[in-house]
Amino acid sequence: MSEIAEEMRRRPDRGEVATYIPELARADRQAFGLAVIDADGNLAAAGDSETPFSVQSITKVFTLTLALGKIGDRLWQRVGREPSGNPFNSIVQLELEKGVPRNPFINAGAIAVTDAILSGHEPREALGEILRFLQFLAEDSTITIDERVAASEKRTGFRNVALANFMKSYGVLDNPVDYTLGVYFHHCAVAMSCRQLAMAGRFLAHSGRNPSTGLLVISPERARRINAIMLTCGHYDGSGDFAYRVGLPGKSGVGGGILAIAPGTASIAVWSPGLDAAGNSHLGRLALERLTKRMGWSIFGE
Amino acid sequence: MSEIAEEMRRRPDRGEVATYIPELARADRQAFGLAVIDADGNLAAAGDSETPFSVQSITKVFTLTLALGKIGDRLWQRVGREPSGNPFNSIVQLELEKGVPRNPFINAGAIAVTDAILSGHEPREALGEILRFLQFLAEDSTITIDERVAASEKRTGFRNVALANFMKSYGVLDNPVDYTLGVYFHHCAVAMSCRQLAMAGRFLAHSGRNPSTGLLVISPERARRINAIMLTCGHYDGSGDFAYRVGLPGKSGVGGGILAIAPGTASIAVWSPGLDAAGNSHLGRLALERLTKRMGWSIFGE
C-alpha cells in the first residue's frame, strides 16, 4: 500500500482539479491518500489518509441507501438504474425520458433521491438525518459539512438548478425545488477523510452489516444491489472503463475521492484531486487498479 | 436446478418472441433450457438443454475474444467499452460519436469487431475461423451455422446494413461493407444448445483457461476484462437491471439465450425464446436470478 502511495506521489500525470465549483479549485493537486479496512476492522492507510476532502458525489451512495430504507423499491418509480451513456450532468437524456433520471448516481438522479429523503420534512431536518447517518456509519461524530463549499455550489450550480427545475416540470420532484436543492448542495459538501469514508463503506463490503457492531444497516440483497449500481453507474461516462480496469464497484466524486468495495473483503477509499477527462480521480483510479491487481480482488475473476 | 426449470415451465408470463428476423419468430415460446458447468467440469442441466437455438448476439463474446487475440488492445481504437444507454440498434449515439460504437456488444460494435477479425481475409475464411473457435471452446465439432437464419437476417437486416454503411462513411470499417456484414450475419446465426454454450463459456469463469484441458485461451486479465464488459454492456439497455437483479456478467441474444459467468465457479447457459421489453430473455433472466440467489453466486456479495 505504501508502495502504491509512493508510486502515485512520484507520477507527473496528475489530471486536472475540478474548477466548476470555485472552492474545489483550491485543492492541492499533490495530495494523495488511501485507506483500506478489512472484514476484521483492520485499517491499512497511506499518504494523506486523514485529510478531509469534499466527498461530493460519493454521498450519493449513502443517500441512495437512506432513501431505499425510507421508501423502499418505490424509489425506482422516480429514478432508473441503467448506465447513462452521457456526461454526468447531461440534460438530453432527461428530456428523452420525460424527467426520470437514468440512475441515482448522475446528478439528476441524486437530486430525485434527495427529494425522496426530504419528503415531508424541513431541509434542515433532512440534512441532519443524512449527516447523522454518515457519522453513524463511520462511527465518527466529527464529520461535518464544509459550508464554504456548499455556498460555492449554491452560487454557481446553475446546471443543477436547471436539472431540478426540469424534473419539477415533469412532476418528478415532490418538494419545492429550493428545498431539494438546498439539501443536495449541502450533502455534496460533506468533508471526510479516506479513513472516514472507508469506515462508512464497510456495510457494502459485508452484506449490509457493520462488521464491528454486527448491526444490519440494510438487507444483504440491498447491499448487493447498491454494489451493482456502483459498478454499472458509479463513474459517470467512465463506468465501463472503471469496471474494465479496476473490477470493483466504486463511486467517484469531483473532489477526487473514490469509494470502492471488494465484496466480502474490504472497503477502500482513495483520494487525489486531479481528475481525468471523464471527471474521475486520475491517480485514484490508477491506485485502485494497482491494488486490486496485486490483491486479486477483482470481482470478475482472479 | 430442475426445480427452477419446473417453475419456469409453469409460469404464464413468457415474454414475446423476436419477430424482426422472420426465422426467429418460429421459435417455441414454451421451450426452456438450463445448463451449468462447474470448475471440475460437472454438468448440471434441466429442460431443453440439448436443443440447439440461434445464439445471435451471444457470439459477440466469442468474436470479441478472437479479435482481442488477433489485434490486442488496438481494437479499442475502433470500439469503446462504455454502456450505451440506448436501445441496442441505435444509430443516434453512433453519429454523436463519429462512427465509433460505444462497446463491442451493441450491433454496431460487433460489426466493427467482425471487421477486425476479417481483416485481410476472405469472408469464408473468417467465418470458418469463428466457427472453429466455437467448436474448440465447446469441444464439439457438430456446432454449425443455421443457413436459413443467416439468409433471413441478410434479407431483412436493413438496420444493420445502415449501421455498417454509417461506420464505413466515418472510416471505421476496413473491409468492403458486404464482406463484413456477410460474416456478421452468419456468425449471429450459429446454433448451439445450452450445454454447448456453457461449455464454450468455461474459459471466462476460469481465468482464461479451459479447465478440462488446462490450456490458456486468453490471459487471466483479459478474461476478467471481458467479464467486466459483459456486466456493464451485456444486456443492451437492460444491463443495469441485469446486474441489479442477477449480479453476474452475462450476454444475451434475441434468440432467447443468455450466457452467464460466475467467476471462479461456473459457466451457465439458459434459453427461453420469449423476450422482455429490453430484448432479453424474460424467463432466462428470471431463472438466473433464482439460481444466483440460491447459490450465493452474485459477484456483489453474499
Place this chain on the structure above:
Amino acid sequence: MSEIAEEMRRRPDRGEVATYIPELARADRQAFGLAVIDADGNLAAAGDSETPFSVQSITKVFTLTLALGKIGDRLWQRVGREPSGNPFNSIVQLELEKGVPRNPFINAGAIAVTDAILSGHEPREALGEILRFLQFLAEDSTITIDERVAASEKRTGFRNVALANFMKSYGVLDNPVDYTLGVYFHHCAVAMSCRQLAMAGRFLAHSGRNPSTGLLVISPERARRINAIMLTCGHYDGSGDFAYRVGLPGKSGVGGGILAIAPGTASIAVWSPGLDAAGNSHLGRLALERLTKRMGWSIFGE
C-alpha cells in the same frame, strides 16, 4: 373577412386550449377575432377583435426588434437564427449547441433576447421599456400586463427556469437569472386585442416605418430580416407547415394569437384560443390560410 370569421365560428374543430399555464386554461374556446390594417391605415375587423388576450410568445417579435435596436448585430453572438426542428421548449438542442439558442423565437432564445434588453438595468425599468414600446407601436397607452398571468407563469414555469439556468451555466446570460426571468414572464403576459396587435405590427409590413406617422421604427433591411425569421421560425415545429399553407411571415403565441405580415400590404392579427398539436392556434392558422388565398397575399407567388 366577416365571412371567414363566420366560418370559423361555426367549425366544430377548435383545437385545445393551453393548460400548462393555469390562467390560460380559462380562455374561452369559442372566441375568435381578426383584424387587418392596410398601408393606408384602414382597419378591417371581425369577431372578437377588441377583446384583449394574452399575447404570450408574440411579444418575442417586439423584444427582438427592441434588442436589435439596442445592441445591433452583436445580438447574433448569443442567439442563432436557424429553425429549431424541435418542440418549442426543447432543451436538447440547447445542450448540443452549448447554451446558444437556435433562434430568438423559441423560449430559450427569447430569454436570451430579454437578457440583452435588461442589460445594466433594473427589471422594472426594462419591463417598462418593453411595455412603452408596445404602446408606442400600437398607438395605444391602455395596453397593460395581466399580472395574474405573469404570476401564474412564474409559479409554474419550471421549464423556463431550467432553460435560463442552463444558459447561465454556459455563460450566455449576463444578468441574474431571476431578473431576466422576471422580465420574461411579465412581457409574455401582456394582454392585447387583435386590433392593438395588428397596429403594433404595421412597421414590419411597411419597411420598418409606422405608416401613419411616417416615423422609422427600424431600418428597412432589419424589418425584412425580422420577417424572414418570423417565416422560418415563427411557429415552433410547425413553421414549415405555416409557410406551406399560409405563405406569410407570422408569429404565434400559446394564448391563441397570431401576428402575420403581408409585406408592403397589411398587418394582420388573429386570435382563437384552441391550439393544434404544434402549439399554434388551430382556427387562427386556418383563417389566415383562407385570407391569404382569397387576397392573393402569399409571398411565394399568386
Place this chain on the structure above:
Amino acid sequence: MSEIAEEMRRRPDRGEVATYIPELARADRQAFGLAVIDADGNLAAAGDSETPFSVQSITKVFTLTLALGKIGDRLWQRVGREPSGNPFNSIVQLELEKGVPRNPFINAGAIAVTDAILSGHEPREALGEILRFLQFLAEDSTITIDERVAASEKRTGFRNVALANFMKSYGVLDNPVDYTLGVYFHHCAVAMSCRQLAMAGRFLAHSGRNPSTGLLVISPERARRINAIMLTCGHYDGSGDFAYRVGLPGKSGVGGGILAIAPGTASIAVWSPGLDAAGNSHLGRLALERLTKRMGWSIFGE
C-alpha cells in the same frame, strides 16, 4: 449583374470545394456564373453561365415537383415539410422520427421522394422520366447525367446507403434499396449550366406556368408551396441564414449551384464551387444577397 460577377471574381474568400464526392473535388474554385430570366423570357447572364456543373441537391426541387404530380399530397405521408435543424445528412432526427424524413430537401427526404417516383418502374425508366422532365422545363434536350459523378457517388456514398437502409428498416421505402439509390445517385449527377437551371426554374416564379409556352407545369398553389419549402428547408442548416440575408426561396447543391426564385419576377441560377460551413455556395449566396438587395426582390419587403 456583370458588376456583381466582377466583384465575385475578385474576392479572395471562396469557401471550400466539396471533397466527399471525389469527382466534385476537381471543380474549379475560380468559376463563377450567374443567369437571370425574367417574366418575358429575357436572359441576363454573367461569368461562366454556360458551363455545366453538377447540380446535385438542386434536382430535389424537380423530383419533388414530379412526385407531387404523380401521387399528390399522399407524398406527405412519407416525408414531412419542417426544417431539419441538423446537418444535411443527419441520421439522428430520422431515428427520433421513425424513419420519416423531416422534409424533401434533406438527403433522406429526397431518397424517399425518389422512391415515390420509382414506384413500380425500372430504375432506368424512372431516371429517364426525371431527365426528360428537366429537359422539358429547360427546353433543352442536351442536358445529361455525368456518369463519372454518378459512379463516384455510388462508390463513396456510404452515408446515403445508410440513410436508405435505415428508412427501409422502418418500411418508409417501397422499392429495393439498390433501385432507389441507383436513381437517386444518378439524378444528383445531372449536369446543367446556370442558364439551363434558370430556365428550368421558371415555372416556380410564374405560378406553375412555363411563361414562354404558357403551359401549366403544376397548379399555382403547388408552385407557391414548393417555394415555401425551398425557403424554409432549401439550404440545410443554413436555411434560416439564407432567408435572413437573401430573402428568396432557394435550393443549393454541394456542386456549388443555387436556384433562387423571385415570385412573379424572375428565376435565378448562380454557381461557384466553394462552399461555406453549412455546405452552401459561399459566393453564390453572397451574389444573391447583392442582387436581391439591388433589385428590391426580397419577398420580405422592400
